[in-house]
Amino acid sequence: MKQKLLILAGCLALSACGGSSNNDSSSITSSNNTSSNGGTSTPQVPANTAPTLSGIFTIDAKAKSQYDLVLNAQDKENDPLSISIENQPDWLSYTLENNQVKLSVSPDFLDIETHTYPISVSDGKASTSYELTVNVLDNPQAWAPIDISAAELAGAWEDKQQNFGLIFN
Numbered sequence: 707m708k709q710k711l712l713i714l715a716g717c718l719a720l721s722a723c724g725g726s727s728n729n730d731s732s733s734i735t736s737s738n739n740t741s742s743n744g745g746t747s748t749p750q751v752p753a754n755t756a757p758t759l760s761g762i763f764t765i766d767a768k769a770k771s772q773y774d775l776v777l778n779a780q781d782k783e784n785d786p787l788s789i790s791i792e793n794q795p796d797w798l799s800y801t802l803e804n805n806q807v808k809l810s811v812s813p814d815f816l817d818i819e820t821h822t823y824p825i826s827v828s829d830g831k832a833s834t835s836y837e838l839t840v841n842v843l844d845n846p847q848a849w850a851p852i853d854i855s856a857a858e859l860a861g862a863w864e865d866k867q868q869n870f871g872l873i874f875n
C-alpha cells in the first residue's frame with residue numbers, strides 16, 4: 707500500500723509541473739517584437755488625436771481700428787500644426803508661432819456687420835473646426851470729412867428700396 711501511495715504522489719507531482727505539447731499556441735513577446743515561437747508581433751501604433759484651439763472665438767472690433775486676439779493651439783502628439791480660415795477677408799490676418807494663433811483684425815466702415823469665419827487647426831492627419839465671429843462696430847470717433855468734387859456729387863441717388871432719394875446739381 708505504501709508503494710501505491712508513493713507512485714500516486716509521484717504522478718501527482720509530475721502532473722503539477724505541467725508539460726509541453728507541440729501544439730501550444732501561446733508565445734512570449736520579447737522587447738525586440740519577436741516571439742518565442744519564431745513569429746513577429748505587430749508593433750502598436752498610437753492613435754492620433756486631433757489638435758485643438760482654445761480661447762475666445764468672438765471679437766468686437768470698431769471700424770478703422772486694429773484689434774488682436776490670441777488662441778492657443780495644442781496637439782497631444784506635438785505634431786506640426788497649420789491653421790486655415792475660410793473666406794478670410796484682407797482685413798483679417800493671423801500668424802501661428804509657438805502654438806499660439808495671433809489674429810489681427812483692422813476692418814473699415816464698409817465692413818460694419820457681424821462676420822463669421824470657419825477656422826480649422828490641423829496636424830496633417832486630423833483637424834478640428836471652430837467658428838470665429840468678428841463683430842465690426844461703427845466708430846464715430848474715426849469719422850472724417852470726405853472730399854467730394856462737384857463732378858462726383860452730381861447725380862440722383864436713392865436707396866435700394868427706392869424709399870429715399872437725393873438729387874444733386
